Amino acid sequence: MPAPLRAIYTMWYRDTLRLLRERNRIIGMLGQPLIYFLIVGQGISSAMGFRGAPPGLNISYLQFMYPGILAMSVLFTSISSGISIIWDREFGFLKEVLVAPVPRWATAIGKALGGSTMAMAQAVILLLLAPLAQISFDFITVAQLLAILFLISLALTFFGITIASYMETMEGFQMIMNFLIMPLYFLSGAMFPMQNVPAWMAFLMRLDPLTYGVDALRLLVYRNADPQILAFLVRYDLKTDLLVLLLLVLALGAWGTWSFSRQE
Amino acid sequence: MGHIIEVENLKKVFGQVIAVDDISFVVEEGEIFGFLGPNGAGKSTTIKILCTLLKPTSGRALLAGHDVLREPDAVRRSLGIVFQDSSLDDRLTAAQNLYLHGLLYGLPRQVLKKRMQEVLEMVGLAERQKDTVRTFSGGMRRRLEIARGFLHYPKVLFLDEPTIGLDPQTRAAIWEHLHKLRKEKGLTIFMTTHYMDEAENCDRIAIIDYGRIQALDTPDNLKRSLGGDILTIVPVEGIDLAPLIRARYNLKVQHSPEGLRVEVKDGASFIPRLASDLGGQIKSIHLRRPTLDDVFIKLTGRAIREEEASAAERMRLSSHRRPLRP
Numbered sequence: 342m343p344a345p346l347r348a349i350y351t352m353w354y355r356d357t358l359r360l361l362r363e364r365n366r367i368i369g370m371l372g373q374p375l376i377y378f379l380i381v382g383q384g385i386s387s388a389m390g391f392r393g394a395p396p397g398l399n400i401s402y403l404q405f406m407y408p409g410i411l412a413m414s415v416l417f418t419s420i421s422s423g424i425s426i427i428w429d430r431e432f433g434f435l436k437e438v439l440v441a442p443v444p445r446w447a448t449a450i451g452k453a454l455g456g457s458t459m460a461m462a463q464a465v466i467l468l469l470l471a472p473l474a475q476i477s478f479d480f481i482t483v484a485q486l487l488a489i490l491f492l493i494s495l496a497l498t499f500f501g502i503t504i505a506s507y508m509e510t511m512e513g514f515q516m517i518m519n520f521l522i523m524p525l526y527f528l529s530g531a532m533f534p535m536q537n538v539p540a541w542m543a544f545l546m547r548l549d550p551l552t553y554g555v556d557a558l559r560l561l562v563y564r565n566a567d568p569q570i571l572a573f574l575v576r577y578d579l580k581t582d583l584l585v586l587l588l589l590v591l592a593l594g595a596w597g598t599w600s601f602s603r604q605e
Numbered sequence: 606m607g608h609i610i611e612v613e614n615l616k617k618v619f620g621q622v623i624a625v626d627d628i629s630f631v632v633e634e635g636e637i638f639g640f641l642g643p644n645g646a647g648k649s650t651t652i653k654i655l656c657t658l659l660k661p662t663s664g665r666a667l668l669a670g671h672d673v674l675r676e677p678d679a680v681r682r683s684l685g686i687v688f689q690d691s692s693l694d695d696r697l698t699a700a701q702n703l704y705l706h707g708l709l710y711g712l713p714r715q716v717l718k719k720r721m722q723e724v725l726e727m728v729g730l731a732e733r734q735k736d737t738v739r740t741f742s743g744g745m746r747r748r749l750e751i752a753r754g755f756l757h758y759p760k761v762l763f764l765d766e767p768t769i770g771l772d773p774q775t776r777a778a779i780w781e782h783l784h785k786l787r788k789e790k791g792l793t794i795f796m797t798t799h800y801m802d803e804a805e806n807c808d809r810i811a812i813i814d815y816g817r818i819q820a821l822d823t824p825d826n827l828k829r830s831l832g833g834d835i836l837t838i839v840p841v842e843g844i845d846l847a848p849l850i851r852a853r854y855n856l857k858v859q860h861s862p863e864g865l866r867v868e869v870k871d872g873a874s875f876i877p878r879l880a881s882d883l884g885g886q887i888k889s890i891h892l893r894r895p896t897l898d899d900v901f902i903k904l905t906g907r908a909i910r911e912e913e914a915s916a917a918e919r920m921r922l923s924s925h926r927r928p929l930r931p
Binding site: 355 | 692696
């Protein structure tokens with residue numbers, strides 16, 4: 342196997358081995374999105390409806406929130422997977438990879454694929470829980486959802502790798518979480534629709550790349566629903582969403598691999 | 606046996622700091638070569654350059670005949686490294702860790718399986734290979750890393766503080782493995798340490814400080830260069846005997862936390878003279894043979910233990926809490 346492939350495969354294989362050995366921990370990481378879903382989602386569902394919704398709109402907040410929950414789980418798993426290289430490169434296995442006769446850019450790609458695999462494993466479990474929100478899918482939709490989720494997690498893992506490449510220690514991590522990651526998530530339309538928000542917020546939401554990912558998820562989840570629901574909740578067509586996601590993966594992939602490969 | 610490592614006028618500058626300041630040395634194949642020096646002396650930087658983790662600012666470095674700048678992959682293939690901090694994945698088994706290493710270095714499957722068994726037996730971990738590394742003691746992890754470092758049959762094995770944090774029996778056991786590797790496989794060992802007794806394992810030692818090699822020789826020659834025994838003289842409270850001793854015996858006197866340090870050719874015979882000349886003013890005299898620590902103090906003016914925490918050290922110390930480790 343040529344050197345780049347060896348690097349990609351080894352990094353992916355190691356993450357997958359860890360995933361298989363630590364099934365409990367991975368399931369544990371689902372705790373956060375599930376709590377949001379079952380408790381916050383149900384609570385808001387019972388207390389509030391959608392302002393400005395077309396009359397007769399028959400969708401609960403729980404159902405609305407479901408694609409956002411998928412995105413939340415992917416977001417946190419992917420970002421933390423990318424950020425984990427800060428520790429790993431100083432005190433962990435990554436150090437050993439960096440002295441091996443393999444190119445660094447391939448190591449970054451392998452890590453992105455490994456992190457995405459972990460995120461996808463969680464997404465699959467969440468998809469199996471869809472009936473909790475009274476949502477059901479056909480096989481093709483599931484495949485398409487997985488494809489979109491994979492693109493999102495790839496982009497976000499690369500994003501995590503990029504951030505980690507500029508950080509020396511974990512000290513800035515809390516700041517990054519609060520001022521970068523959380524705003525990106527909240528502005529993606531995962532928790533509330535873009536309809537009726539003030540103009541400045543709508544503007545920011547349009548700039549947020551994650552919005553297009555969540556939008557695509559929502560489109561797929563509700564594709565068989567009442568067209569009025571689709572018009573209210575889904576902003577863009579699938580092609581636009583897909584295009585943005587692909588560009589995002591390419592841009593963050595390039596930036597991530599480049600910044601990871603820098604050597605003094 | 607030729608030079609397995611050649612370093613010529615190596616220089617590394619970080620902004621304003623000269624980490625490695627024009628050093629040159631060679632290492633012979635099959636040698637155990639030691640780098641001694643405090644933190645910030647340039648040890649880790651030099652090793653990183655030799656392992657192609659850093660690029661030199663100027664100068665040349667060759668490993669197994671390959672230039673670190675022009676043929677980095679060939680250099681990496683020729684070396685194995687055991688870092689000071691464990692670089693194993695402790696959620697995986699010993700065998701899995703070795704397997705990943707073999708994958709990275711492109712070892713064919715059949716070869717890999719055979720070698721894994723070989724190196725595990727070599728360090729006495731064959732029965733534990735299916736166990737998670739998390740369950741391993743510090744000594745076992747170090748042995749596993751040595752086994753892993755050797756898996757691809759490198760020419761040189763770099764060891765950064767090989768036995769730090771290990772108890773004396775484990776230290777001795779590890780050195781037994783290393784000596785066996787050297788004898789049976791002709792492996793060259795390049796190590797850094799701040800344990801004086803560990804440095805005695807070396808065929809030659811380079812003492813490095815402020816980015817320069819202050820001395821390079823066999824441990825015995827280095828100790829001999831001190832010119833004799835070490836006397837530590839503690840004067841009676843309040844009296845400074847240093848100028849007296851300097852004037853009377855024409856000896857250099859160094860102040861140290863334990864007292865006044867003086868080097869004399871035949872310490873045992875000098876003590877009675879000193880005692881009868883200055884008896885009332887001396888509280889105690891201690892005599893010992895020179896150690897590498899003394900060589901170090903003489904060359905660098907401080908003991909090897911004085912260190913400051915760098916950013917990596919701070920992380921290392923806080924990593925025991927490991928809040929965000931995935």
